[in-house]
Amino acid sequence: MATFLLLPVLVLLGRGLDTHVLETLRAPAVLAALRVSAVTTGTALTVTLLLGTPVAYLLARRRFPGRTLLDALLDLPMVLPPVVAGVALLLTFGRTGLLGRPLELAGIELAFTPAAVVLAQVFTSAPFYVRAAKAGFLAFDPDVEAAARVDGAGSWQTFRRVTLPLAFPFLLEGAVLAWARSLGEFGATLLFAGSLQGETRTVPLAIYNAMESALAPALILSAIMVVLAFGVLLTLRLIAGRRP
Incomplete structure (x- = not known):
């Protein structure tokens, strides 16, 4: 089992991290994909932290009718196929979707824009943060x-000085997981945001696109994703090791 799980990863690293890495990384298409992924995942993580932390605290500290149902529904995007998530977002925020017409009248267009990439990433990654934060x-x-x-501490002082420091290892773990999930998002992004170079084409989409033409960028970007994934796992292990 260990050989089966590790051998493809090692082969990919061996093929991807060759002597032409720096040259390929300077290619405009590769730089554009890395930039789009960095900007969108950073934005998605910020939105997740700002909106997910109060939700997690509410679920952990308050009892109200429908709490169990809400808790289960918030976990639903974690088990939905990414393609299904993309269809759901398109039917809700697309031009002909449920909210598409009101948004269009307000001068807001979401589908097939960088904002759609962020929405797709938040939709698929936020439950990972909420779940970890609630545990914290x-x-x-x-x-x-x-x-x-x-x-004598007020509500905000208590939250900032007591609650956040005690829950911080869990919050950090959830943030890392959410960011990693956003970085690897593919299906929902492809359906809801498309694959426009420099606009909505993230690293996973660039890998998929490169596999049809130039193999070298696909291999190098895949190797970078492997290195980042290992960094995420190592970070989580370190966080877990320090957790009291």
Whole structure:
């Protein structure tokens, strides 16, 4: 099993990280794909952190009708095939979709734009962060927060000085997972955002496109993705090792 899992990865690294790596990385198409992925995944992660953290805290600390159902529904994008996620986004935000006409009247066009890439990445990656963040908020006794309030701390002070530091390893782990999922997103992005060079063509889409013409960029970009994936896994192991 170990040989089966590792051999293709090693072969890919051997073929991809050859002497022409720097030359290929300077190619406009490769640089454009790396730039699009860096910008969109960074934006998607920011949106996920800002909107996902309150949702995770709400699910961890509050009891309300429908909480269990909401919790399950928020995990749904993790198990949906990426192509299905792309179809759902297109039917909702596309020009002829549910919200397409109101958005068009407001002068907003989402489908087949960089914003569509970000939406696809948030849709498929945010549940990973919310799940990890919720575990972080559940990992310590709420009485710690209550004690801070008794000592005179306000709600925001308690959250910033007590809750966030205690949950931080989980939040960091969730952020890394969400970013990695965004970086590898393919199906939903292809259907909802297309593959326009310099606009919506991320690294996975560039690999798919290069496989039909020039193999070298596809191999090098694939090797880069392997290195990044290993870096993500190593980071998660280090975080888990430091977790109390």
